[in-house]
């Protein structure tokens with residue numbers, strides 16, 4: 155077996171600005187030890203997110219010149235509609251400016267007080283849009299998905315018995331749709347099996363509840379199915395993706411993930427009556443139905459990206475480069491959420507820094523140290539992001555203290571990742587000298603974006 159190489163050549167480059175350790179110590183201080191407050195120019199390797207950070211291909215850029223910017227009936231819309239229909243089999247394709255706009259439109263119509271939306275795990279914007287409508291968001295992740303050290307092929311699966319018990323208790327009439335998120339972003343980028351999607355659909359059918367896919371990483375999920383599920387080894391990623399969508403009645407999508415573009419999304423629906431309501435709302439909040447929240451050129455880039463993302467050489471490289479980073483971190487002795495997911499590696503900061511209690515934010519300590527050592531930007535997913543206070547002001551922590559290293563699509567080469575690994579060796583060596591953090595300022599909602607921190611001691 156030869157090295158799995160990046161399946162592309164580089165035609166246009168973006169220089170990285172180098173900084174020294176001394177400069178980064180000062181930058182961190184100026185940014186109040188919050189990576190969201192660091193300027194991107196001061197970052198060497200940016201692993202903050204895989205959302206909207208991809209490199210587009212020559213064909214996507216060419217498509218941008220082809221973009222038809224007509225207000226109504228643009229040619230680019232029909233290309234986009236055909237590409238999404240071909241992939242999802244859905245009748246009604248509604249472009250939005252990003253994934254959350256599709257969610258906002260959908261839940262404004264079907265959500266509201268007294269309604270419940272189940273999901274394997276809601277992504278944060280999905281949960282926010284469900285709750286904003288007045289409905290309740292409920293997660294039904296399979297038990298093995300909740301254990302960071304358990305190695306299993308499909309840790310993103312829905313817990314179907316728990317979901318069915320919930321439906322019987324709550325009443326199917328109060329559950330307008332059920333979602334499955336592929337891959338399970340908030341659950342570590344873990345895939346969902348075809349069997350699980352099929353069985354969830356069959357169970358929901360008994361109760362007349364439609365199944366929707368939050369399909370942001372549908373191609374990565376399809377490739378995990380090809381690699382791990384019996385009966386799919388000889389199917390193409392596209393055939394597998396098409397089968398996944400065949401069980402769904404609707405789709406929400408952030409094109410900033412597996413359509414390999416910097417901005418965009420869509421809502422796809424089989425139900426014509428629902429689609430009519432969605433288009434009416436789209437006109438008020440996003441734009442005319444043949445462009446939604448997007449330019450013609452964006453629609454072209456998405457159509458092209460949806461094709462490229464299903465290329466096997468791309469998917470092999472994509473999943474392998476994430477796995478490569480994960481395996482090397484484990485060799486160094488840095489505990490991670492196992493097995494590596496599709497788009498990111500999650501360091502288990504609780505296990506890594508047992509001397510820093512959750513209320514002193516061990517994940518933030520790892521984030522700051524990685525930036526100091528190598529200018530690498532990552533993000534805490536633990537007590538900073540999800541922590542709440544009890545009535546005595548004590549921090550209530552979530553079950554895990556994670557640090558996410560998300561890999562942008564087609565942006566970094568193996569030597570960039572090797573550099574990250576070298577910095578991780580230093581992180582491991584420094585682990586006993588790391589200290590916890592306290593929060594000195596926080597906003598009432600989504601505090602992780604703007605909070606200020608101070609190192610303790």
Ligand SMILES: *Cc1c(COP(=O)(O)O)cnc(C)c1O
Nearest residue numbers: 252253254277279339370408410
């Ligand atoms: C990113 C994401 C969204 C929201 O999409 P945006 O384009 O960021 O609005 C929804 N669900 C999942 C699983 C995501 O990863």
